[in-house]
Amino acid sequence: xxxxxYEIVVKKLLLDIFNNKIKAGAKLPTERQLSVDLxxxxxxxRVALKQLESMQVLDIRQGDGIYVxxxxxxxxxxxxxxxxFQQEExxxxxxxxxxxxxxxxSFWAEFMPLMIRMAMKRISPMEIKQFMNIFDEELENLDxxxxxxxxxxxxxxxxxxxxxxxxxxxxxxxxxxxxxxxVRLFVDMIDTPVLKEHVEFKRALLRGYQTGExxxxxxxxxxxxxxxxxxxxxxxxxxxxSEKERTxxxxxxxxxx
Numbered sequence: 056x057x058x059x060x061y062e063i064v065v066k067k068l069l070l071d072i073f074n075n076k077i078k079a080g081a082k083l084p085t086e087r088q089l090s091v092d093l094x095x096x097x098x099x100x101r102v103a104l105k106q107l108e109s110m111q112v113l114d115i116r117q118g119d120g121i122y123v124x125x126x127x128x129x130x131x132x133x134x135x136x137x138x139x140f141q142q143e144e145x146x147x148x149x150x151x152x153x154x155x156x157x158x159x160x161s162f163w164a165e166f167m168p169l170m171i172r173m174a175m176k177r178i179s180p181m182e183i184k185q186f187m188n189i190f191d192e193e194l195e196n197l198d199x200x201x202x203x204x205x206x207x208x209x210x211x212x213x214x215x216x217x218x219x220x221x222x223x224x225x226x227x228x229x230x231x232x233x234x235x236x237x238v239r240l241f242v243d244m245i246d247t248p249v250l251k252e253h254v255e256f257k258r259a260l261l262r263g264y265q266t267g268e269x270x271x272x273x274x275x276x277x278x279x280x281x282x283x284x285x286x287x288x289x290x291x292x293x294x295x296x297s298e299k300e301r302t303x304x305x306x307x308x309x310x311x312x
Contacts, residue, residue: 060095064103068091071139072112073122079125079133083113110134132229139232143231156240157231157291164283167211168276170227173218175264175272182217183265186210190258197251200242207238241286256282 061120082087090100107113111129114122138155167170187291189210196202211234215227227303242250260278263269 056265060099061106064089064093064095064100065106068103068107069112069134072126073138077123079123079127081123083121083123084257089121094161099143110137132226136229136232156237159230159237160283160287163230163234163237163285165282166226166285167214168280170214170223171276171279172217172273173220173223174214175275178217178266182213183261185213186261187223187258189213189264190261190268193254194251194258199252200239203242203250204235204278207242208235211238221280245286245289253282253286 057182067079077083084092086097086100086104090097093100095103104113104115107125108115110133111124112126113135114124116122122131135155189206191207193203196206207226208231212227212231215224245253260269260275264272264275268276
C-alpha cells in the first residue's frame with residue numbers, strides 16, 4: 056500500500072517530538088514553511104497537523120501558530136499506538152527501541168493479571184473451552200512463530216472481552232499493536248521447549264481451575280504475573296550491550312565497594 060503524503064508528515068513530526076528533537080512548548084514554522092521543509096502540499100500537511108492535534112501532540116492556535124504540547128502530560132495511548140504503527144509500516148527508522156519495549160512490558164505485566172482477575176470471576180465453562188482450544192492450537196503450532204503470536208494476542212483479547220469492563224476492553228483494543236510487538240519479541244527470542252513450557256503452564260492453571268483443583272480465582276492472575284516478570288527478565292538479557300560496556304560492568308562487579 057502506497058504511503059500517503061500526510062503519513063510522511065505524521066511520521067516525521069511524531070519521531071522528532073518523541074526523540075525530543077522538537078521540544079515541548081516549541082512553536083513550529085508556518086504552514087507555508089512546513090510545506091516546503093517537508094516537501095508536501097498544504098492539504099496533506101493540514102491533515103497531518105489535525106491528526107497530531109487530535110492526539111494532543113500539537114496545539115494549533117488560529118492567528119497565532121502551531122505549538123508542540125508535552126505528550127507526557129497530554130497525549131493518550133493513541134500516541135504510543137501510532138509509534139508502534141509507524142514502526143510496523145515504516146521500519147526503516149528505530150522508533151520503538153528497547154527502552155519503550157521495557158515500558159510497555161512493565162505496564163502489561165501489571166495490567167494483564169488485573170484483567171485476568173476480573174475475567175476469572177465471570178468466566179463460564181464454555182469460555183474456558185475457548186481458551187483451552189487456543190492453548191491446544193498453540194501446542195500444535197510451536198514451529199510456526201507467527202501463528203503463535205496471533206494466538207497469544209487472541210487469548211489476550213479474549214481476556215479483555217471476558218472481564219466485562221468497557222474501559223479495560225478499550226485500553227486492550229488501543230494497545231493491540233503494542234502487545235503484538237512485545238509478544239513477537241518474546242516468541243522470537245525463546246526456543247521451542249521454553250515456548251512449550253509457557254503454553255503448558257497457562258493451560259495447566261486453567262485446567263486446574265476448571266476441574267476444581269484450584270479454587271482460588273486469584274491464583275491464575277498471580278502466577279501469570281510471575282510468568283510475565285520472568286519473561287521480562289529473559290528479554291532484558293538480550294538487549295544489545297557493547298563490549299566496552301560489558302567490560303565496565305564486569306569491573307564494577309569485581310570491585311569491592
